[in-house]
Amino acid sequence: MPRTVIPFGPQHPVLPEPIHLDLVVEDEKVIEARPSIGFIHRGLEKLAETKDYVEFVYVAERICGICSFIHGQTYCQAIETIMNVQVPPRALYLRTVWGELSRIHSHLLWLGLMADGMGFESLFMHSWRVREKVLNIIEATTGGRVIFGSCKIGGVRRDINAETIKTILKDLDGIEQDLRDITRVFLNDRSVKARLCGIGVLSKQEAWDLGCVGPMLRASGVAQDMRQQGYAAFKDIPVEPITRTEGDSYARCAVRCEELFQSVQIIRQAFAKIPDGEIAVKVTGNPTGETITRTEQPRGEVVYHLKANGTKNLQRFRVRTPTFANLPAMLKVLPGCDLADVPMIVLTIDPCISCTER
């Protein structure tokens, strides 16, 4: 059987971001996938040398346009660890709430993109309709739709007053009902299942060995979630990782669907327990020291390695984003699949190429 090489990307209808794969195919079967990324390397890590560490929160937030808040939060947490800053509890709770709101909007964005990828346009629009409600809560409380800009070293910039909390909780009830409507379609519909079940199977051992993170790892049966480490308010709000054992595309979709409801619950608990008090402390001086901080993004574990030497610029700012860790697994499951399933498999890792390359 003759082999053909089909270029996939960097511009592809199902992916708004540039990743290029050379797919070696035999008939309709993919034999090998050779990746090339690096089209949008922005050099954000290098920027640490010209921006001071306080301003750098804004840069960290802009690593990714979807999980922006948690990037800012992780950066702040890392600096706070180095400088030994005690963040007021109310700020920690607010960070948790915003982090979970961003998880809901990220997962809804992904569900929509996936529905779009398989040609289920009406489901795509419904996912994004619900996402719009979440974005409205985010904009009303932080001022931005995707770049929240509300996290700073030592706390947060804005507070949410009791009245707003009440309206958010009311909105959440509506959102939860909507989520139930759309996830029912994702989890039960015949055409969705036909596109996802048994596609791109990754075993538990492979997922662990290839260093997978987040929903990709949990869909293969490994119960690991960085929120269990108890950063921010997660020390008071226990999080049980949501796992599946099948390891296929459907399992990844199901994990994300269930995480939506988990996040709604976390926000409810956080609002029930939120203490009164200050929302920020003043931070002075320059950081000295080194830390590795990990948090759970919607796409998985993100790792910040910061090294500071007592000047106002960081010596090293290094981010390992979740997609970077999930790419090897994607390359692993591509060989052997049908050409028509390639977009689905690429989408199920929830690729975020801009943050991969930073």
Add this chain to the structure above:
Amino acid sequence: MSQEQIELITVDTLLDKVRAKREQGHRLVQMSATRLPDQVELTYSFDLNSRLTNLRLSLPAVETRLPSISSIYDCAILYENEIHDLFNVKVDGLTVDFHGNFYKTAIKFPFGSTKVACASSATTPVSGTASCATAPAANPGATK
């Protein structure tokens, strides 16, 4: 770095140490490099049961060579290609070598030497505002 454990190792023991980690069932969390004035510092982070352990390796700043761990951890190819493209560290024995084409950067090896780093940080505070402060003089027509 308080809670995370860092173990200092040398190049010769790297592969053995990493192999031992693999056998104990660790997941490779990340590899990162830091450019210091006279050396390149590499950090390998591993995770087992959500506990982070690190291996730290110092390499000379010029003619830096590093043995690849990609035969032990497949996923290390991305990290090692990245370290090559950004830090000018030659990695020997990569299972998939992009030959410097992993990232398309305007400056080759942006973290390749501390010279680049020092030159730009010396002009702080914030190069952006520094250049703006002189802007009205350079552009007097716009000032009404």
Add this chain to the structure above:
Amino acid sequence: MGYFEMSKLALKWALTKPPTTRYPFEPRKALAGSRGQLVFTKDNCVYCNICAKKCPTGALLVNRAQKKWAIDRLRCITCGYCVEVCPKKSLEMTTSHGSPAVTRDREFH
């Protein structure tokens, strides 16, 4: 496995008002906490240059001698940091987004 899972949702929304707005004819309502556009009030400003120094993108420019304050709208990321640091409260973030900036010129005040 279910058939016609979507039809319930589709039917419901066929009978409801669309959640979208007819945008250019019906302008978007600004939300209360939204960061829209940076507005400068000349009266209070003492031209201390703090805002320009703190601005992470270098969008602002303050000339104390000539008493000029300028902003490059395309650079401004509406982060609100300058509003926070201004000692005279002469900067304000409005909720409306204003008209889009199209040129790289600075607006002088």
